[in-house]
Amino acid sequence: MxxxxxxxxxxxxxxxxxxxxxxxxxxxxxxxxxxxxxxxxxxxxxxxxxxxxxxxxxxxxxxxxxxxxxxxxxxxxxxxxxxxxxxxxxxxxxxxxxxxxxxLQTYFDVMDSIDTVCWVIDPPKPKKSDYMRRIMIGHNVSIQITFDPLNILNLPQIQFMGSENGVAPFRESFINNLDNWDPEYDVVQNILRLIDLPFFPQEPTDAAKSNDLDFKVNECCICFCVQLENKLPDEICKNPNCEQCFHTDCLYQWLSAVGTSRQNFNLIQGECPNCKTCISCRIPNI
CATH class of the missing domain: 3.30.457 (Copper Amine Oxidase; Chain A, domain 1)
Incomplete structure (x- = not known):
């Protein structure tokens, strides 16, 4: 120029x-x-x-x-x-x-508030262009929230991630409280009301992370890493005696290598690498 x-x-x-x-x-x-x-x-x-x-x-x-x-x-x-x-x-x-x-000023205000009061585990370093947040809400349970930047005060898309036992009470509260979402109310408080939480758990300090058993991001049971190409484990075995976490890519590759696994449309089903009970995951775009 x-x-x-x-x-x-x-x-x-x-x-x-x-x-x-x-x-x-x-x-x-x-x-x-x-x-x-x-x-x-x-x-x-x-x-x-x-x-x-x-x-x-x-x-x-x-x-x-x-x-x-x-x-x-x-x-x-x-x-x-x-x-x-x-x-x-x-x-x-x-x-x-x-x-x-x-x-987008209201959008920026809301995302700043979420990043301040919530334990955001994904993305690890949110950018202004990132309109998705994955937030810890309980023991091995998180929610993935996808916002509409132009309609930030409206009910966002919410997906629960974690073991079935851990997710079930939050999902039940969410269903019962859906009608309570108020676009004129604070977005963070709206989310708390949906899942019946008084406040969001805070990320433990570095000194407490090794001892914190209540709130943690589990590593993948296959690759033994928390992050794989900036992705967190998002598949969990539903066996309450197992509840091991997996990256979708890792679990898909594992199940694909096992001859007894079956593919059906966009899902693959087979045995959990840890407990051998039935487990399935979506087929990733890899």
């Missing part, structure tokens, strides 16, 4: 060095929203930008080709096809991106 293009699109930005590879300043979008923009131009034609809104930093990478600009990277959910378009000016691109940020 040529230096002149920055000046043409944003004459209010101030160069921070003699080479004009870094800029800083404020821009106003649609005469409503003011953003602080820091442009870093280390390698042409890419421009890395930082926009500041609602007390948060948003990172984007802009690519320029044939005097057209497009987002090569952004850290918010893809809520509009407008984020994929090419634009004739930086101003058009920034206007589209910043309008999306404003539309």
């Amino acid at each position: 040529e230096k002149a293009l920055v000046y043409i699109n944003y004459p209010e930005l101030i160069p921070l060095n003699d080479k004009s590879t870094e800029y800083d300043g404020y821009i106003t979008i649609d005469d409503k929203f003011t953003y602080r923009i820091k442009l870093q131009v280390p390698n042409f034609p890419d421009v890395k930008n930082i926009t500041y809104s609602g007390g948060r930093f948003h990172y984007i990478a802009i690519q320029e080709e044939d005097k057209l600009f497009k987002l090569a990277y952004y850290d918010i959910p893809k809520i509009s096809s407008e984020l994929l378009k090419e634009y004739a000016s930086l101003n058009e691109l920034f206007t589209t991106y910043c309008n999306c940020i404003e539309e």
Whole structure:
């Protein structure tokens, strides 16, 4: 990107060095929203930008080709096809991106609240674009919550993960309390009401992790790891005397190697590697 293009699109930005590879300043979008923009131009034609809104930093990478600009990277959910378009000016691109940020302010607030008060085990380091959270709620029991970023106050998709004995009371409460979800109520408190919890369990400190038997993320019984390619164990043997955890990929590969296993549509069924009772899992996209 040529230096002149920055000046043409944003004459209010101030160069921070003699080479004009870094800029800083404020821009106003649609005469409503003011953003602080820091442009870093280390390698042409890419421009890395930082926009500041609602007390948060948003990172984007802009690519320029044939005097057209497009987002090569952004850290918010893809809520509009407008984020994929090419634009004739930086101003058009920034206007589209910043309008999306404003539309997502409630979403950011809710996800920040969840990350603060809940023990989030997946993703391990949530990004602003991640609208799924897996949260510990009990002994070897977690819930996977998938939100709609544009309708963050509505009831999200909730999946219970854990042993049947552990999940059953939470699932029963969830079914009984579904009608109690209130879009005008705090999202975290809504979730607690759904599963009849007074509060979410907190992640133990490093010193307590080795001794904490009530709340922990179990390792996979096949690979003996907690994380496999950033995935946590999400299959559990339903035998109450076993209740071993497995990564879907690990369990699928194990069952596929056993001649007595059977596949039916998108499921594979066979013997638990630990207790030999019947176990099944979905066939992953591998």
